[in-house]
Amino acid sequence: MNLARSLTLTHSDSTLIARCQKADIAAFNEIVARYKGKIFNYVYRMTGSMEDAEDLTQEVFVRMYTNIGSFRAEASLSTWLFRIAGNLCVDAFRRGKKERGVVTSLDAPTRGDDPDEAHGTRDVPDWSHEPTALLSRKELGAEIQGALQKLPPKLRSAVVLHDIEGLAYDEIAVAEGIPLGTVKSRIFNARVALREHLRPYLES
Amino acid sequence: MATMLDCRRVQPLLSEYVDGALSEETAWDVKMHVASCAVCQRVADDFAGTAELLGGLAHVEPSANFESVLAARLADLSVKPHRPSLREQVSEWWYARGSVGRPALASAAAFAFVVPLIMVTLTLRQGAVDAVNGTAVVKQSNAAASPASDAEALERLYDDHAAYSSSLLLGDSSAVLTPADSRL
Secondary structure (H helix, E strand, O other): OHHHHHHHHOOOHHHHHHHHOOOOHHHHHHHHHHHHHHHHHHHHHHHOOHHHHHHHHHHHHHHHHHHHHHOOOOOOHHHHHHHHHHHHHHHHHHHOOOOOOOOOOOOOOOOOOOOOOOOOOOOOOOHHHOOHHHOOHHHHHHHHHHHHHOOOHHHHHHHHHHHHOOOOHHHHHHHHOOOHHHHHHHHHHHHHHHHHHOHHHHHO | OHHHHHHHHHHHHHHHHHHOOOOHHHHHHHHHHHHHOHHHHHHHHHHHHHHHHHHOOOOOOOOOOHHHHHHHHHHHOOOOOOOOOHHHHHHHHHHOOOOOOHHHHHHHHHHHHHHHHHHHHHHHHHHHHHHOOOOOOOOOOOOOOOOOOHHHHHHHHHHHHHHHHOOOOHHHHOOOOOHHHOOO
16 A cells, blocks of 8 residues: 555656546646645745635646646646746736735734734734744744735745745746746845845844 | 945845855855955845745645545536647647657748748849849848857846846945945
């Protein structure tokens, strides 16, 4: 059983895609198992919402399933999925339903579904007296996610793909459909902004 | 003044520098500057720090019933895998590695297209020349000018980077800036 499982896990993406294109549901499920974590994590860092990340990640795999016939073997499945996910995030932001953290009222109730967010409050942090060493990982995570939410989506996507998902510059260029120079400038500008937002944690 | 220019040129490269994405030569130039400039050293450290903070974020996972919800969603939508169209099948064959006959077909198609095109072009051009009584002037493009030297290429790289951050010298918000530098 274990041997069979390990053999299954060694299937290459191209093999799985070829099987998936022949309506092999087991291959589709294996692709989902392989990439759902990475795509979900990316979408969560883009939207800041577990609920929206779940919904949009589901949609990524629906789109993959319905469009698998047009996938070209030369491309990377990973970058293709990130591209679908990025486009869905942009669509969601345009609809104005998924973006949070930029114009949210401080008086509005929190959703309470954020694993990094302190429960129930949306206080403006007073970093000047905050002993950052005492911040829990959860609280620090919430501050970093808050800083990400302040970035324009294009900058956020580039820096999340690079610093969190580990994509190289050229992979991001393919996933985003932008020139390599644009990738570099987006990551640079994202870090300039993050440097300001996260200054207390960089100085500690 | 020289330090200011150096900072303006180096800072746009610091993000790539901390990622190890610069060429060896450019990385060395940046390294030499950073070693002697506290402001740029601080910016480089901050960039590396932001990358470290993001990389240290907890990895979140979808719900335990993600697959079952997805299966239900596909079933509800009666989604079927997209069957490749004839165009897509031809495209797949065309781009498949080692496709037999592709070079020959490409050559034949190119020949069949290019030869009539050349004939038509020559005919039209002859007509145009006749019309102006042989005074037509053919301008030559200088797009294929001699390649720039490496130094010029590096200079252009710096300028390209400076273009999107020309108004942004990062030292002015750093605690390490001296009063003399604050005008930057």
